[in-house]
Amino acid sequence: xxxxxxxxxxxxxxxxxxxxxxxxxxxxxxxxxxxxxxxxxxxxxxxxxxxxxxxxxxxxxxxxxxxxxxxxxxxxxxxxxxxxxxxxxxxxxxxxxxxxxxxxxxxxxxxxxxxxxxxxxxxxxxxxxxxxxxxxxxxxxxxxxxxxxxxxxxxxxxxxxxxxxxxxxxxxxxxxxxxxxxxxxxxxxxxxxxxxxxxxxxxxxxxxxxxxxxxxxxxxxxxxxxxxxxxxxxxxxxxxxxxxxxxxxxxxxxxxxxxxxxxxxxxxxxxxxxx
Ligand code: 15L
Numbered sequence: 001x002x003x004x005x006x007x008x009x010x011x012x013x014x015x016x017x018x019x020x021x022x023x024x025x026x027x028x029x030x031x032x033x034x035x036x037x038x039x040x041x042x043x044x045x046x047x048x049x050x051x052x053x054x055x056x057x058x059x060x061x062x063x064x065x066x067x068x069x070x071x072x073x074x075x076x077x078x079x080x081x082x083x084x085x086x087x088x089x090x091x092x093x094x095x096x097x098x099x100x101x102x103x104x105x106x107x108x109x110x111x112x113x114x115x116x117x118x119x120x121x122x123x124x125x126x127x128x129x130x131x132x133x134x135x136x137x138x139x140x141x142x143x144x145x146x147x148x149x150x151x152x153x154x155x156x157x158x159x160x161x162x163x164x165x166x167x168x169x170x171x172x173x174x175x176x177x178x179x180x181x182x183x184x185x186x187x188x189x190x191x192x193x194x195x196x197x198x199x200x201x202x203x204x205x206x207x208x209x210x211x212x213x214x215x216x217x218x219x220x221x222x223x224x225x226x227x228x229x230x231x232x233x234x235x236x237x238x239x240x241x242x243x244x245x246x247x248x249x250x251x252x253x254x255x256x257x258x259x260x261x262x263x264x265x266x267x268x269x270x271x272x273x274x275x
Pocket of ligand 1: 085086121122123173174175176188265266
């Protein structure tokens with residue numbers, strides 16, 4: 001399940017937010033190998049802590065500044081997977097992804113936490129086209145309030161690096177699922193093992209400042225250029241390519257007029273943002 005030989009513990013206490021979510025559940029057993037204590041948080045129910053293996057659970061809402069202040073106390077680094085992870089009405093995005101990310105960085109600043117891995121999203125770039133390649137300097141083109149909130153989170157990370165020296169790797173995660181489900185994911189897929197490699201590289205790279213990294217496996221067809229994040233040392237070892245034949249046989253033709261086929265954000269570009 002986990003992808004590398006267990007290293008000696010590098011962190012005394014790591015915080016994983018969003019630990020009950022799809023990717024949080026994958027990271028929970030994997031990150032435990034890199035720290036003495038893994039603090040887990042979510043507003044959704046979590047499986048009880050395996051205290052014998054050094055887990056601790058602190059449920060809290062990201063918009064609750066005082067609770068987030070307590071949550072961040074005593075951790076060395078934060079893997080921030082929490083918040084809303086799909087297009088939703090603004091009333092849901094605002095507390096979790098806008099207020100919440102500021103609460104988290106303020107708590108990090110006050111407690112002297114120096115490294116954050118921020119789960120951003122490919123939807124920051126959703127209105128770039130599928131025949132374009134973007135890098136860390138390409139202007140954001142969010143495809144909805146969700147993508148917009150992730151662009152905001154990246155800007156918060158940049159500001160806290162410039163002002164306070166808190167380092168962040170903002171990971172524009174593609175599509176992290178057990179396997180690529182459709183033609184789009186042949187370009188955006190990130191395996192769970194590569195997700196672990198990526199998060200560990202982002203946590204342990206010696207100097208990151210604020211780095212933007214596209215989070216995908218080594219897919220032959222890609223819209224993402226990670227050359228400006230080479231210092232992170234993330235090397236994906238999986239690929240969507242072995243799934244290509246099966247995916248193409250399930251989805252043999254594409255409607256080239258369909259915005260979900262034209263734009264990198266796929267179906268997200270068709271979901272009308274609700275203010
Ligand atoms: C995301 O940001 C979502 O969190 C995830 O559920 C997927 O939909 C993914 O993007 C994607 O674009 O495939």
